[in-house]
Amino acid sequence: MSTKRFRPDVDAPEYKGGYSPYDIIKEGTIAIGVIFLLTLLLAILFGSPDEHAITIKTWSNAAPIDFATTATSELNGTSTTGGYGAPYNNASDGPALGPIHVAHLIGVRIPINTVKDFVIDPLKSLPNQPVLDQNLAMWASASTSTRSTWIANYTKASANMKFTDGHVVVNATDAGPVPVMVDSLTQMARSGALDQALVTGSGFYTTDFTKPLLFVSDGTYLADLATKQHLSGDQWGMMNETGSYPGQAWLWLYSFWYQIPPFNTSGNADILILGIMLLLSVGLLLLPFIPGLRSIPRRTRVYRIIWREHYQNLK
Amino acid sequence: MSTTEIDRQWTTRLRRRAAGKLPPEKLLPDTQPTYVASWIYVFGVATLSSLIVVIATGCVLALRGPYWWHGSPYGHFVNSLHLWSVELFFFAMVVHLWGKFFMAAWRGGRSLTWMTGVVTFLASIGAGFTGYVAQTNFDSQWISTQAKDGINSGGVGAYFNPLDLGQMLMWHIVLLPIAAVVLTGLHVLLVRIKGVVPPFDESAEAAQ
Numbered sequence: 001m002s003t004k005r006f007r008p009d010v011d012a013p014e015y016k017g018g019y020s021p022y023d024i025i026k027e028g029t030i031a032i033g034v035i036f037l038l039t040l041l042l043a044i045l046f047g048s049p050d051e052h053a054i055t056i057k058t059w060s061n062a063a064p065i066d067f068a069t070t071a072t073s074e075l076n077g078t079s080t081t082g083g084y085g086a087p088y089n090n091a092s093d094g095p096a097l098g099p100i101h102v103a104h105l106i107g108v109r110i111p112i113n114t115v116k117d118f119v120i121d122p123l124k125s126l127p128n129q130p131v132l133d134q135n136l137a138m139w140a141s142a143s144t145s146t147r148s149t150w151i152a153n154y155t156k157a158s159a160n161m162k163f164t165d166g167h168v169v170v171n172a173t174d175a176g177p178v179p180v181m182v183d184s185l186t187q188m189a190r191s192g193a194l195d196q197a198l199v200t201g202s203g204f205y206t207t208d209f210t211k212p213l214l215f216v217s218d219g220t221y222l223a224d225l226a227t228k229q230h231l232s233g234d235q236w237g238m239m240n241e242t243g244s245y246p247g248q249a250w251l252w253l254y255s256f257w258y259q260i261p262p263f264n265t266s267g268n269a270d271i272l273i274l275g276i277m278l279l280l281s282v283g284l285l286l287l288p289f290i291p292g293l294r295s296i297p298r299r300t301r302v303y304r305i306i307w308r309e310h311y312q313n314l315k
Numbered sequence: 316m317s318t319t320e321i322d323r324q325w326t327t328r329l330r331r332r333a334a335g336k337l338p339p340e341k342l343l344p345d346t347q348p349t350y351v352a353s354w355i356y357v358f359g360v361a362t363l364s365s366l367i368v369v370i371a372t373g374c375v376l377a378l379r380g381p382y383w384w385h386g387s388p389y390g391h392f393v394n395s396l397h398l399w400s401v402e403l404f405f406f407a408m409v410v411h412l413w414g415k416f417f418m419a420a421w422r423g424g425r426s427l428t429w430m431t432g433v434v435t436f437l438a439s440i441g442a443g444f445t446g447y448v449a450q451t452n453f454d455s456q457w458i459s460t461q462a463k464d465g466i467n468s469g470g471v472g473a474y475f476n477p478l479d480l481g482q483m484l485m486w487h488i489v490l491l492p493i494a495a496v497v498l499t500g501l502h503v504l505l506v507r508i509k510g511v512v513p514p515f516d517e518s519a520e521a522a523q
Contacts (some may be wrong), residue, residue, distance in 0.1 A: 012423025109473035207481025288421035
């Protein structure tokens, strides 16, 4: 009869030692009380951050040129959203893991047409705007190549964009209705109507802020505010929060990869880091079954600190 | 009804199986092995206690809806309680995880206990993330617009959209808390069934 060999990283020895009294209910009750008091103390001492959300109204009033430039990029397709790819559109293949563009394979599931969704549809919702309506009609009846010419001419001239007397001024020639559209959208944004139009575009009842958030994040205003609050990607990004709070410190490893080469300069950093973190998570999950890794605790002998009384008693 | 018929009932079988695996003295023990004498053991119960405070404060926040805490000093204070209980929860859980790693706590048929713990940790990260993007303030705007790129890159964004407040809120207050509570319950039951992992037997290793 063969005896199964004892594997120290897999099997546990049979415990033949003593037992001591243990009141599990008392311990649990005390622990809940202590944790609640500690929570109470931290909440009283430090509170919690609550920076108001920015709106398209606040953005376009604080930085009208940035807003109008972003609106132009939504029209000419050079905005981040305009060139994003899946799940919003087919403008690019998106980040790749080797030869595989995973998001592109899954396809466009949250369709966003920046020209229609961010500019034309909101402008159409404005009532009593005869000049704008004429320009929108001109846009609607123009061919794709004519629209492209107008947008290209406007984009070229918008390098010298000015905001004067509450209006966006761009000295563009052969830009068709584009100057009126960009100026009207800016006026709409400054009044607060664009915030509402982008949210209610999906219906009366909605909790989906995909469109306004994408539009806002296409500009530089949000990113500038975030950088001032130490929240940008090279400042350990989303694991932080405004003010001096711990934030999502448990995401440190996820954020860490974005700080080092080759990820901090790679166009595929997002998918590469996602892949690494998935692998590490699976590794952590299956640690008990991975030879070598599961031996680390026994070999490092940190357990001797944890069970020092036990080993002292054995002596 | 015959005894055999009762014996065959699903209810009877389940009760007998549960009682066999987890008799009352194992479920609510009044003694423990003497090696369970280290501060590291505190962090398991601290994690569980923090989770209870997290859920309790979250329930108070849920009473008045997602925007209430912005305009009410009382609501803001409850939000502070929620935030700090979450911070304590993760701190305790990470220390607990490292402690269990260095004890090789998966030994002796406890690998499922380890795995439920790891999945609970991952589900909790999801719960924390959805909470941050459902705050309806500047932090949630920034975090959601940054995180979408990582999530979208793997194709997950097509189904899990961090810019959709309604979806994130539902995950945060329904799906992920249920997952965390069920997994934690399972984890604790497994600890009670299998007991706390004993120390390494160095004399046996030396003999080998």
